[in-house]
Every structure is written in structure tokens, then in C-alpha cells.
Amino acid sequence: MKNPIVVLGIGELGSVFSRAFLKNNYSVYPITRETDIDELTKSIDPELILVCTAEADLQSALKSIPDQWKDRVSMMQNELLPRDWEPYGFVNPTIISVWFEKKKGMDSKVLISSPAFGPKAQILSDSLALIDIPAHALNSEDELLFELILKNLYILTTNIAGLAIEKGANVDDLRNHHITLMRNVSADVLALQTQLTGRSFNSDKLEQGMIKAFEGDLEHGCMGRSAPARLERALQLAKESGVRVPALEDIASKYL
Numbered sequence: 001m002k003n004p005i006v007v008l009g010i011g012e013l014g015s016v017f018s019r020a021f022l023k024n025n026y027s028v029y030p031i032t033r034e035t036d037i038d039e040l041t042k043s044i045d046p047e048l049i050l051v052c053t054a055e056a057d058l059q060s061a062l063k064s065i066p067d068q069w070k071d072r073v074s075m076m077q078n079e080l081l082p083r084d085w086e087p088y089g090f091v092n093p094t095i096i097s098v099w100f101e102k103k104k105g106m107d108s109k110v111l112i113s114s115p116a117f118g119p120k121a122q123i124l125s126d127s128l129a130l131i132d133i134p135a136h137a138l139n140s141e142d143e144l145l146f147e148l149i150l151k152n153l154y155i156l157t158t159n160i161a162g163l164a165i166e167k168g169a170n171v172d173d174l175r176n177h178h179i180t181l182m183r184n185v186s187a188d189v190l191a192l193q194t195q196l197t198g199r200s201f202n203s204d205k206l207e208q209g210m211i212k213a214f215e216g217d218l219e220h221g222c223m224g225r226s227a228p229a230r231l232e233r234a235l236q237l238a239k240e241s242g243v244r245v246p247a248l249e250d251i252a253s254k255y256l
Contacts, residue, residue: 003047012102014052020127048120050074062088078155094118097147111216117144150209157186159230162222163255172218184247195241
């Protein structure tokens with residue numbers, strides 16, 4: 001018998017992962033706001049705990065994970081960086097950068113393969129493969145950090161630039177008709193990510209990766225409903241970190 005898997009947060013993406021785990025013959029225990037986690041720790045010994053909450057709920061979710069489960073935590077949020085999980089003393093957490101979306105009333109839509117790193121990465125990728133979602137395991141923490149920066153660059157650039165261009169614009173419009181705006185916003189985002197990680201990254205390689213993701217779904221809309229909140233969060237982080245983000249500030253002054 002396989003040990004069960006705990007999924008903390010059963011939203012759209014949490015439901016996708018849960019189905020994948022069930023397909024891979026794992027029992028799945030959901031954690032909702034009504035779940036007594038202390039009671040659950042007394043009754044099961046999970047293989048892993050996948051945190052599937054929204055970005056805004058991540059910190060409270062991570063705080064809720066009991067000590068006896070800290071050696072088997074997995075995460076999948078957007079805007080995720082090591083600084084988000086390092087304060088909690090997790091032992092070798094597994095991180096997956098999710099490149100598929102799931103909205104209410106629609107099937108999962110894949111852009112590119114989702115990379116994962118950590119001791120549970122193979123379980124995640126094998127399980128997702130069973131429901132036709134490509135994923136792959138990475139070889140190092142450096143590779144993971146690059147992938148997290150790439151996903152953050154994609155999400156923040158498209159959402160924030162989307163505030164400044166025509167309603168309903170997609171990523172194909174952004175790269176073909178607003179390339180200067182795209183690069184100005186991505187430069188600010190990368191400057192912020194560099195400060196938050198204390199690492200430098202190859203901007204050309206990141207742009208190539210972002211364009212590859214664009215090509216996975218050229219009709220993907222730029223401005224999601226979270227765009228204003230993402231811009232406000234980025235500006236607050238930039239202020240706290242002392243990073244100049246003129247393109248973001250200009251967009252905020254006009255569209256927030």
C-alpha cells in the first residue's frame with residue numbers, strides 16, 4: 001500500500017493534482033479550513049503534503065504544517081521564491097513550477113512541461129503524466145531557481161503589461177505589437193527578482209524561455225483578474241527592497 005497524499009487547498013489546481021494522485025493509486029486527504037490538522041497527523045503518515053493554496057494564502061498555509069510533516073512538503077504557487085519557504089524549517093521541500101492552468105468549467109490547458117525539483121518530484125511528474133499533463137524532474141537547485149524566476153517573469157510581465165494595453169490582448173499581441181513595453185516591464189520584474197534572491201540571471205535566456213511559453217498558447221490573455229494585485233505586490237516589494245521599477249510605477253500611475 002502506498003502512503004496517502006495530503007492536499008492543502010482544494011481549488012481548481014488542487015483538484016487537478018488530486019485526480020492525478022488518485023490515478024497513481026494514492027489515497028488523497030484534502031485539508032480545508034474546517035480540517036483539524038492535529039487530528040489528521042494522528043491517523044495518517046503521508047507520502048507528501050502538497051500546498052495548493054493561492055499566493056495570498058501561502059504563508060498562513062505554511063505556518064499550519066505540523067513539525068512531523070516538514071520533511072515531505074511540496075509547493076506549486078506562482079510568484080514563489082526560496083525566501084517564501086525558508087523561514088519554516090522544511091527539510092528538502094519539493095517545488096513544481098506549474099505551466100498548466102485550470103479554470104472553473106474547463107479542462108486543464110497546458111502551455112509547456114512543468115519542471116519540479118526535490119525528493120517528491122518524480123511522484124508529481126509521474127502522477128500528472130497519467131492525466132496527460134507533461135512534467136519533468138530537474139537536476140539541481142540552480143535549475144529550480146531559474147525555472148521559478150522564469151515563471152515569475154512570465155506571470156508578472158504579462159499581467160502587468162496587460163494593464164497598459166488594449167483589453168483582451170493576448171501574449172501574441174504583446175510580443176508582436178508591444179515589445180518595448182514587454183521588455184521594460186520584464187526588466188523591472190527581473191531587477192526585483194534579482195534583489196529578492198541575491199542572484200543574477202541571464203536575461204536573454206529568460207526572454208527566450210518566456211517566448212517559448214508564449215508559443216505554448218499564443219491566445220493566452222495577458223491581463224488576468226489578479227493583475228492589479230500582482231502590480232501592487234511587486235511595487236510594495238520593490239519599495240521594501242530599494243529597487244527602482246520605473247516601468248511598473250508608470251503603469252500604476254495610469255491604470256491603478
